[in-house]
Amino acid sequence: MAKQLAFYFDQTKCTGCKACVIACKDKHDLPVGVRWRRVAEYSGGLWLVDERTGTMTQDVFSYYTSYSCNHCDDPICVEACPSTAMRKGENGIVKVEPEICIGCKYCAMACPYSAPQFNEAKGVMTKCDFCSDRLAAGQTPACVAACPSRALDFGEVAELRAKYGAMASIEPLPAASVTKPNLVISPHHRAQVSGTGTGRIGNPKEI
Amino acid sequence: MLHELPLVIFTIAAQMSAGSFIVLGLIHLLGAKVPQETMDRVTDPALYAVGPLLVLGMAASTLHLGSPLRAANSLLHLGGSWLSAEIFAGSAFAGLGAVFAFLQWKKLGPHVLRQVLAVLTAAVGAFLVFAISQVYSLRTVPAWATYFTPVRFFITALLLGGLAVGAALVIAAQRREAKGVETPEAAALVGRSVRGIALGGLFGLGAKYIGQPAYIGYLGTHPEQAARESLDLLVNTYGVYSAAQNILTFAGIAALFFMLYRMADGNAGKRLMPTAAIVAFVLVLAGEVIGRMLFYASMVRIGV
Ligand code: SF4
Ligand code: SF4
Numbered sequence: 001m002a003k004q005l006a007f008y009f010d011q012t013k014c015t016g017c018k019a020c021v022i023a024c025k026d027k028h029d030l031p032v033g034v035r036w037r038r039v040a041e042y043s044g045g046l047w048l049v050d051e052r053t054g055t056m057t058q059d060v061f062s063y064y065t066s067y068s069c070n071h072c073d074d075p076i077c078v079e080a081c082p083s084t085a086m087r088k089g090e091n092g093i094v095k096v097e098p099e100i101c102i103g104c105k106y107c108a109m110a111c112p113y114s115a116p117q118f119n120e121a122k123g124v125m126t127k128c129d130f131c132s133d134r135l136a137a138g139q140t141p142a143c144v145a146a147c148p149s150r151a152l153d154f155g156e157v158a159e160l161r162a163k164y165g166a167m168a169s170i171e172p173l174p175a176a177s178v179t180k181p182n183l184v185i186s187p188h189h190r191a192q193v194s195g196t197g198t199g200r201i202g203n204p205k206e207i
Numbered sequence: 208m209l210h211e212l213p214l215v216i217f218t219i220a221a222q223m224s225a226g227s228f229i230v231l232g233l234i235h236l237l238g239a240k241v242p243q244e245t246m247d248r249v250t251d252p253a254l255y256a257v258g259p260l261l262v263l264g265m266a267a268s269t270l271h272l273g274s275p276l277r278a279a280n281s282l283l284h285l286g287g288s289w290l291s292a293e294i295f296a297g298s299a300f301a302g303l304g305a306v307f308a309f310l311q312w313k314k315l316g317p318h319v320l321r322q323v324l325a326v327l328t329a330a331v332g333a334f335l336v337f338a339i340s341q342v343y344s345l346r347t348v349p350a351w352a353t354y355f356t357p358v359r360f361f362i363t364a365l366l367l368g369g370l371a372v373g374a375a376l377v378i379a380a381q382r383r384e385a386k387g388v389e390t391p392e393a394a395a396l397v398g399r400s401v402r403g404i405a406l407g408g409l410f411g412l413g414a415k416y417i418g419q420p421a422y423i424g425y426l427g428t429h430p431e432q433a434a435r436e437s438l439d440l441l442v443n444t445y446g447v448y449s450a451a452q453n454i455l456t457f458a459g460i461a462a463l464f465f466m467l468y469r470m471a472d473g474n475a476g477k478r479l480m481p482t483a484a485i486v487a488f489v490l491v492l493a494g495e496v497i498g499r500m501l502f503y504a505s506m507v508r509i510g511v
Contacts, residue, residue, distance in 0.1 A: 082284050083284060100283070103272050109348075173510060174510035178509065
């Protein structure tokens with residue numbers, strides 16, 4: 001059994017196809033508007049002027065980030081939750097107890113990854129539970145299994161960091177110091193560090 | 208602009224009732240030499256106005272819950288979540304206030320006991336205002352996570368509480384006058400209290416106005432992009448509301464000056480007092496409601 005599970009995301013491989021988003025929605029039967037995993041497109045760029053030749057060259061960039069709940073080490077959602085419905089448990093997975101949640105949405109207000117997603121019909125908060133049932137059955141999380149580019153993986157956080165480094169502060173995500181996410185990213189070659197971004201999110205309605 | 212309307216109502220009502228209790232306490236404290244019978248006769252009517260207000264606010268706050276029947280679960284994370292602390296303080300304040308109002312109404316128990324209870328209730332009310340400010344001081348929301356939030360909430364509490372008490376005192380005094388039961392001591396106490404409230408109100412409104420550039424500076428120089436987005440919402444997207452709030456602040460200042468001027472004028476001005484007191488209260492209340500709506504509307508969280 002793992003001490004702390006984490007997701008691994010290889011930004012150099014992601015094509016922004018969103019198969020992970022759909023696999024997650026399908027697996028958990030999520031209603032319209034509720035997305036436990038989302039893919040942000042971050043793009044920007046400018047014109048490079050060559051004074052000698054009097055020419056201009058475009059220097060645009062765009063990259064994708066697939067993210068869900070990061071089952072953080074300093075989970076602001078758990079701290080904020082007045083009912084203790086939001087809790088960190090086995091394998092370091094952060095879950096909502098639906099029988100206890102009062103649907104105040106305070107966790108959703110606080111989380112900088114928009115991971116808690118309110119289910120209007122159920123009247124309670126819902127979020128990524130790392131596909132605990134699939135894990136128990138020896139399977140991988142639905143998003144990881146679905147990715148055609150093999151850009152997603154998961155595992156024990158210490159092992160992932162030993163293998164890929166400890167980077168998680170990539171625009172448009174917040175700096176990792178805020179909630180200490182258990183997320184490991186292999187950055188895209190044009191990726192910008194959180195807080196130094198010059199681009200903007202290209203698909204705000206999709207995330 | 209209609210973001211989180213139930214929370215606008217709850218936070219304003221809770222702060223106003225806590226502020227009223229604190230102001231009533233101050234009147235008792237500063238008027239320690241006034242005979243108890245006169246004091247009670249003047250201040251009791253205002254006391255009864257506080258309770259229903261908070262109950263209204265608490266009821267409104269449950270409106271935004273997805274599962275309101277489980278609202279009591281909100282106390283389970285006491286000691287960890289400021290939201291639990293807020294709800295606990297709100298309930299304790301309402302409970303203590305109700306007990307105090309009942310004892311005061313029936314004049315039950317020794318006077319000292321009631322005074323201790325009143326001080327305790329006012330202290331819990333002050334803690335309630337602080338707890339509400341901490342609920343919003345989320346480290347992921349730069350526009351809220353600043354000392355401006357508690358300062359602003361305490362100003363709202365004292366302004367609205369004070370002006371509500373002032374209006375209640377004046378109206379009750381006018382009723383006594385109409386019935387011919389007003390005593391000179393009571394009238395003098397009302398006069399002193401209302402003058403104090405009006406001066407305090409001017410101070411509060413002034414602080415509110417002066418605090419604005421400081422807050423804008425804070426947002427403008429904050430390293431997080433989210434802070435500048437909040438600023439943009441305040442000055443551009445909802446700039447009209449920000450302007451309306453300032454106009455109401457000045458209208459409130461004018462109404463309070465008018466009241467003070469009339470009061471200095473002796474008896475002649477007295478007739479206008481209930482109208483002026485209510486107008487001042489309504490102007491400031493409108494400004495505070497718009498301000499609170501802006502508070503929620505300008506919420507921008509860091510991250511995605
Ligand atoms: S990503 Fe958000 S919801 Fe998930 S543990 Fe971190 S703070 Fe909580
Ligand atoms: S919505 Fe539920 S899980 Fe989220 S903070 Fe409120 S009670 Fe906790």
